[in-house]
Amino acid sequence: MILERLDLENIRSWKSSSITFPEGITLFEGEIGSGKSSLLMGIEFALFGYGKAESLLSKKAHMGSATLFFSVDGKKYEVRRVLERKKGKVGQNSRGSYIVEDGEKVPLSASELKQRVLHILRFNENPRPNANSRIYRYAVFTPQEEMKAILADDKTRFEAIRRAFGVEDYACAVTNSALISSRIRDKARVLAGMFSGLEDAKARLKDAEKEAGSGASGIRELEAGAESARKRHDIAKQRLKEAGERCSRMTGLSTDLRNAEERMESGGSGARRHEEQAADEEAQAARSKKELEGIPSSPPSDTSSSEIASRLKSVEEALRERDTAAARYEECRRMVEDDDLPDDAENAQEKVAEAAAGIDGKREEISSARSTMEGLVKGATEKRTRASTLRKDLKEIEKLGDKCPTCDQVIDVERTTEIKNAKAEEIKRLDAEASETDDRISAYRNEIKKLDRVVTDLADEKTRCEVLASRMKDHKKAIGDMESAKKASDGAAAEYSRLAASYGLGDDPVGELGRARDAMAEYEKAQVRAEGLKDTIRARDEAAASHRAEAARLRKDAEEAGAELDGIRAKMEGFEGAERERDDAEVEEQKAGREMVDVSSRLATAREALKGAERRIKEYGEAVADGQRRKEEHDRLGGHAGWLDDYFEKSARIIEQEVLTSTRQEFDARYREIYSALIDDPSKESRIDEDFGPLVSQDGIEQDLEYMSGGEKSSIALAYRLTINTMLRRSIDTLKSNLLILDEPTDGFSKAQLAKVRGVLEGLGSQQVILVSHDAELESYADHVFRVSKEGGASSVAKVEKATP
Structure with a gap:
């Protein structure tokens, strides 16, 4: 995520301001109370809706808003939240909240807006409005006071680290497993009372199966009678089919007779039409040949058109x-x-x-x-x-x-x-x-x-x-x-x-070459026309020949159709009486069909009785299967509850301790690296204890953090903060944040320590770093500097142009 611009309206001391965020290291400096931290609160409010509404809205204002422009993976977004004071209370106004994505403005409620922002940032976190973003809080921005509290209190610090690196998930898993196990056992007790009638259902199923067997035997006898009736019907149906085929054959011969007559008539007219088209094509070809004779065959110059163009280009360029x-x-x-x-x-x-x-x-x-x-x-x-x-x-x-x-x-x-x-x-x-x-x-x-x-x-x-x-x-x-x-x-x-x-040219080289080029172009255009005429002549000659060949074919087809007419008339004499045979066969087929329907009706009644028995078999079978399934489910749930109680809880606690140890070792190595870069004193070293607390020793003697200088304390806090940022960015797959925000990171730093801050920040590889500080010494270590000031209770920001070194 890269921040681009923040627009604030009546947010704390910011009345109406627009703040831009360039890439690189950017410093917002100003006196204490000038409104620097309010900028960071505005960013967090615009993204997630965090912050107490009463403290965010300016005291005398009825309406306020924060609009943040940012990009993720090069795609631009705009998100806006609105605060409104009604009847003495301040809350978010969902009617004014929206997000702009792909150029489309979508109004969303406060909770929907947070869900959409978490989805865009790919933060796999709780979308509830009152739930803080663990990834943003520890990987992007940790407020100054919150970092001090983390370092000062062992319990707070340890809980924060567990939360930041997801270690607390294992404790939640143990708690959840106990709850699930209890619910599983409750469900198993309910299931135990749901398969008590299993044996009675098995007995009823056996009686229904016996009744179905008797009905199936009677059906087989009726099916044999139905098969005999069906065969008699099939014979009658076959006779009807053969008589129908003879009638169809007679109809087909009548159609053939009409087709032959039509072929003989259309062949003659088609032949005459093709002969007329052939004559027209030959006339068109003659006109094209005459035009071709008038086109010149020799070029106006011995120099090629490409050479003339090349010379003209050279002279024009010169x-x-x-x-x-x-x-x-x-x-x-x-x-x-x-x-x-x-x-x-x-x-x-x-x-x-x-x-x-x-x-x-x-x-x-x-x-x-x-x-x-x-x-x-x-x-x-x-x-x-x-x-x-x-x-x-x-x-x-x-x-x-x-x-x-x-x-x-x-x-x-x-x-x-x-x-x-x-x-x-x-x-x-x-x-x-x-x-x-x-x-x-x-x-x-x-x-x-x-x-x-x-x-x-x-x-x-x-x-x-x-x-x-x-x-x-x-x-x-x-x-x-x-x-x-x-x-x-x-x-x-x-x-x-x-x-x-x-080139042997006179006083107007460009004009001479231009005229030569135009003459050659006219000649080449005429040659293209000549080739087109040749193709046209060739095509029309071929078309004329094709039309004459088609005319000859059609005349021959008409003659053949005339010869077929006599043969068709002779065949039609052999199918006289076919319609009478078809009517007799139809009467016989209907009689056999009525006999088959009668047997089929009695068979349907028997089958319906069998279906009733089969329905009871299905009903009792399902009851047996359901009872058996519930009994198996009861036994399976008991096994699951035992596995959760006996194996899962113990394994989760062991994994939790292993993850915590591995995280502390990696945290300690990264913390030592950053601390050494900030404190250039070989006699001092700092490490992380078992509770993730920073320990400092000098010449092997452990030092009390309370009695260290302000600069040393700030160095420890900054190293701790950057270590959390680095590890979270590397360990969370869904996090692709190139943004880092630091609030008063160098409070109490010496000049020598300040000189090392830029190198440490550049080593993080963040595309955008935002520093908030009242220390003007940081100006020389930032790429961009903005000065925040307050006058008449209103904050403002101005870009400071850095002097050229």
């Missing part, structure tokens, strides 16, 4: 090259004459380097001042926190009174006063130190502002010198281009003259 080269020279000459450069253009490049060096120096001073200031802010905060705790202690001491509320002993007032005075002095000292630190922080802020202004001035001067240096470079190139164009123009003119002379 003429174009001559004119193009002359125009190019004139253009270059004007550019050199019109370019007006200032006096200091020659030294512009040196001034660019000086300004760049000055900017780097001032930025180092700013970074140092900010680092010191952040330490002072942290110290002042700790002092104020300590003072606040002491004040709470004083209030608790003052509430005690004369006796201890726990043991009911009298409190030493003198000792209490001494403790209160000591705490008051400590509070006074902490407040004074915090106030002094605030003054130092203010001084550092003022110094940083001054240095920022100096950097801005140096950047402006650097930009001006870069533009001037570029113009100087273009000016020198234009002079060289002008000289090259002059040489090319002279050469093209000489080549045009040489080529015209070599």
